[in-house]
Amino acid sequence: MIAVDQIPVTVLTGFLGSGKTTVLNHLLRQPELNGVVAIINEFGEVALDHLLVESSEDRLALLDNGCICCSVRDDLIETLADLAGRRAAGTVPPFHRVLVETTGLADPVPVLHTLMTAPEVVGRYRIDGVVATVDAVNGARTLEAHVEAVRQIAVADRLLVTKTDLAAEDALARLDARLAAINPVATRAHVRNGVVDPAKVLDAGLFDPSARSADVVRWFDLASQAVNAPHHHAEHDCDGAECGHHSHHAHDAGVSSYSLIIDEPIQRDAFARWLDYVAALKGEDLLRFKAIVHVAEQPDAPVVVHGVQHVFHPPITLQGWPSADRRSRLVFIVRGIPRRIIENTLCKFAAVSRAAIQRSAA
Known part of the structure; x- marks a missing residue:
């Protein structure tokens, strides 16, 4: 049985340069995301992307030195469990949702596995959905060259096609058709400068026990x-x-x-x-x-x-x-x-x- 008070988690994925951080920046400024914690994953010796996110520190948790996969799965579990514990103890501001941004090279499946299987997480959190960003200009070439990008799209519930103002209409139409072929059940939205209605990102609904x-x-x-x-x-x-x-x-x-x-x-x-x-x-x-x-x-x-x-x-x-x-x-x-x-x-x-x-x- 799923607890009604489980915290929904939205996973934001997408290949390198597809505009995830720009989208996250926009979302965190919207009133609908008041009371949301963003967990940002970094790859490399020095974490940089969090410096680009316009948000107060108490809304961010940073996982660095690795993509969200097996290498930092324990870190993700620890971070989620710690956030839930501090929320219950009142030592952090109340939050009602978590956004996890993966690295551009990450397969989002291990994140979903963690949310579905880790004992420290299952009772406290639930999957809200997977949102993948796709670069309208470079997306087709990325899909040709990187299987990770295809997998990100395949597991997504919602797709955000970014940088649409920079893409030719015929190229955009071809990309849309290709995305629909890979994942015909994901809803798609076109995005410029990271501006997206939170309703197109949040509350995918299928895993919410209160969904109609x-x-x-x-x-x-x-x-x-x-x-x-x-x-x-x-x-x-x-x-x-x-x-x-x-x-x-x-x-x-x-x-x-x-x-x-x-x-x-x-x-x-x-x-x-x-x-x-x-x-x-x-x-x-x-x-x-x-x-x-x-x-x-x-x-x-x-x-x-x-x-x-x-x-x-x-x-x-x-x-x-x-x-x-x-x-x-x-x-x-x-x-x-x-x-x-x-x-x-x-x-x-x-x-x-x-x-x-x-x-x-x-």
Whole structure:
């Protein structure tokens, strides 16, 4: 069960020079972010970026000498635990949200793992969402040259395309299409000089136990439509023995996205068994997984599940279905996992009949 008073954490990521610090600077000056602590990660001997952030020291915590990955995971845990302890003791000003800015070279997945698994953190914090900045001028070249940039986009809930005033319209349109191909379920916003509405960054909502059921189900409806829409990069999902008429997206660094809709209720234990199997077999390549599940044992209360590689967020039970549509919807962003493998494992381990699996939102 998720505690209602957990502090939401927004992870701000993006490749080198993509404008993260400029965006953070703008956000910290907005009244909506009063009472927010920013944790800024540095790479290198001397930390510099924090000098560029216009904020008082009591709103900043600095992790230096390494990217946010395994090398400083313990530092992040210690920082979050210390902040929560000082907040409870009243030795720091009250804060109600945390922003973690990663380095440009960082994979944000270890941050999400920390928030989802570290005992010192889980009871006190919850993931609000991942926001990635993308340079409108250099973004396409960056995606070609750096797999880290592709992974940052693939795991994001929201994308901020920065420096749009410096990019040609046709180039910007091509970049938008490419971002939509890599991650069709992330919302996108164009940003100039770091100016962005906090509402486009905060409260991604899927992992908030107080989120309205209708909003969550609407997200899954839109996500299913987005990842199954025809795209010019699509290619047939064939394995030689069989080839369906549906298609999936082939993207940068082997990243693809697709969704499945299941018409029949799923047994809780069977679904948990399937999750364990997929995490063990394909977890490294399961970049993001989100699902709203019709659990057979509780037909009137759908369950939302979120996974990042091997780790799954504790399931969130919604108060009820907001519409008559009670189908399970599963959304995947993966690296090199064919859709047919997911379908086969659902049938074998989750006891889902093949006839109940649909490949489109229709």
